Amino acid sequence: MMREKIVIAVAFAIFSFVSSASAAAPAWVTVNSTGVIWGEDILLGSIANIACDDGQRLQDLINMKLGTILQPGGIKNISAYVLKLKIQSSGVDSDNITWSIPDNITVTRMSQTVTSAQIITEAKIKMEQAVKESGEQRGWELEPLNGTSDMVIPPGELQMDAEIPYGIKYAVPTIVYVNFKVKGKDAGKAVCRLQLHIFDNVVVAARAVRANSILTTDDLRLEKKEVSAVNIYYMTDLDKAVGEMPRYPLKPGDVVRENLLASPVLIARGAPVHIIVNHNGLKIQTDGTAMTNGSKDEFIKVKNSITGIVVNGRVVDQNTVEIQMDN
Numbered sequence: 001m002m003r004e005k006i007v008i009a010v011a012f013a014i015f016s017f018v019s020s021a022s023a024a025a026p027a028w029v030t031v032n033s034t035g036v037i038w039g040e041d042i043l044l045g046s047i048a049n050i051a052c053d054d055g056q057r058l059q060d061l062i063n064m065k066l067g068t069i070l071q072p073g074g075i076k077n078i079s080a081y082v083l084k085l086k087i088q089s090s091g092v093d094s095d096n097i098t099w100s101i102p103d104n105i106t107v108t109r110m111s112q113t114v115t116s117a118q119i120i121t122e123a124k125i126k127m128e129q130a131v132k133e134s135g136e137q138r139g140w141e142l143e144p145l146n147g148t149s150d151m152v153i154p155p156g157e158l159q160m161d162a163e164i165p166y167g168i169k170y171a172v173p174t175i176v177y178v179n180f181k182v183k184g185k186d187a188g189k190a191v192c193r194l195q196l197h198i199f200d201n202v203v204v205a206a207r208a209v210r211a212n213s214i215l216t217t218d219d220l221r222l223e224k225k226e227v228s229a230v231n232i233y234y235m236t237d238l239d240k241a242v243g244e245m246p247r248y249p250l251k252p253g254d255v256v257r258e259n260l261l262a263s264p265v266l267i268a269r270g271a272p273v274h275i276i277v278n279h280n281g282l283k284i285q286t287d288g289t290a291m292t293n294g295s296k297d298e299f300i301k302v303k304n305s306i307t308g309i310v311v312n313g314r315v316v317d318q319n320t321v322e323i324q325m326d327n
Contacts, residue, residue, distance in 0.1 A: 024093050025054035027061060030100040031083065035107045038155060042067045042076070042107055044087075057093075064092045072111035073152040079104055112158065114151040114180065114190070119160075120144045123176040123192035126162035131196065134168060138227075139199035145173055148192050156182040162192075170196060170231045198228045203235040205250035212245050214264055215256075225255060233257040263295035266318040275302055275313060279325040288321070 028051045035047030044050065045062030052058040066086045069076050078086075080101045087094055124142055131140060159181040168174055173193040180187040206221040220238050227234050234255050235241055244261040267273060267290045277284040287305045294300035294315040302321050303310045313321035 024096045025052055025057055027052035027054075027057060027097045028100075029061065029097055031102060031105060033102045033105060035105065036110055037069065037107060038110050040068045040070055040109065041065055042069065047105055047107060060092050061097075064090045066090065069107065069109040071152075072109055072154045073113075074109045076107045077104060078107065110155045111152050112155045114153060114158070114160075116148045116150050119148050119151065119178050119190045119192055122160045122162050122178050123148075123194060126164065126176055127168075127174060127194050127196070130164055130168055136198075139224075141197045141199075143195040143197060145193040145195055148190060151180065151188060151190050153180050153187040154182045158182055158187075159184075168196065170198060170228045196228060197226055198231065199224055200227050200234070201225075201236060202227055203238055203241050203256040205252055205254045205256060207252055209246055209250040211247060211249050212262075215241055215244055215246065215261075217242055219250075220256065223253070227255070230255055230257055233259040263298070265293045266296055266315055267294045267300065267321070269293050273302055274320045275304065275323060276316075276320060277323045277325060290321070294321075 029044070029048050030050075031044075031048040035042075037043070037046045042065070043062065044064035044066060047066075050058060050061050052061065064087070066083065067076065067078070080103050083101060083105060124144070127142055160178055161181070162176055162178045164174060164176055166175055173195045176192045176194055177189050178192060179189045201222045202225050203220055204223045204225065206219055209215065209219050217238065220241055222236075222238065225234075235258050240258075241256050241261065243264070245264055246256070247260050247262055250256065269290055269292050271290045273288050273290050275286050275288040277286070288302045289305065291301035291303055291310060296315055296317070298315050299312050300315060300321065301310050302313050302323075311323055313323040316322050
């Protein structure tokens with residue numbers, strides 16, 4: 001009987017030792033009513049003061065994940081009831097802890113704001129560099145268009161890098177992307193729209209001009225104008241416009257566009273012409289008849305009066321058509 005009591009006593013002592021050894025160390029957690037996080041994860045250590053003599057358990061409690069805030073600058077309100085549910089489902093041992101939890105906890109994710117002015121400045125620097133590298137010699141200005149907003153991104157050392165994905169545009173706005181990196185990691189991008197205004201001394205109408213009338217020096221003048229919308233077809237040489245005919249009426253100040261000019265007809269269909277044939281350095285002249293109307297330097301069909309052969313020739317003046325014969 002005595003031996004049985006000794007065995008039971010020893011067994012109880014061993015059980016008590018094992019139980020006390022495996023029991024979690026006590027901890028005290030005081031949750032604050034407000035908290036701040038730097039990344040997207042809400043950790044218990046970010047919103048509470050934690051005390052525990054067991055270093056490993058203290059670390060586990062600090063790193064207990066209680067949710068996320070994906071958007072920098074975002075705010076999340078957590079009730080005491082929801083917080084307790086998150087603690088229970090965290091997978092971290094919550095036994096032997098003395099808790100102090102307020103009725104509501106507000107958690108804010110830290111952020112920094114890149115203003116629209118900063119974004120536009122970065123986009124303009126990139127655009128100015130691109131315009132200069134294109135060899136543009138005309139006068140130009142950049143106009144930021146509406147639509148660029150402030151950007152809220154994660155906190156940390158910021159780097160900005162701009163790019164022009166679709167090249168420089170003239171008649172329409174140019175799209176510039178401004179990319180953000182924080183601590184070397186991508187943090188989003190902003191889209192900026194810049195209008196490039198090009199200025200040049202161009203040929204304009206000095207007075208009202210009727211359609212299909214031959215332009216004279218009195219009809220034209222040079223004037224500094226924005227030419228972004230007519231970047232290809234405007235003219236800068238008065239002499240090239242004199243003697244041409246506008247297809248449409250011109251008002252004073254209208255830009256004279258090369259693609260809307262026509263040369264006057266020098267030779268009319270059925271008119272007699274001199275035909276000059278160039279062949280191996282020799283010139284042969286004969287008479288013929290124009291088969292179609294023709295302006296200067298335009299190729300028309302002419303009929304040789306002697307042979308009756310129809311050939312193509314270039315209009316030289318109002319009486320002459322030149323034919324170049326190859327070897």
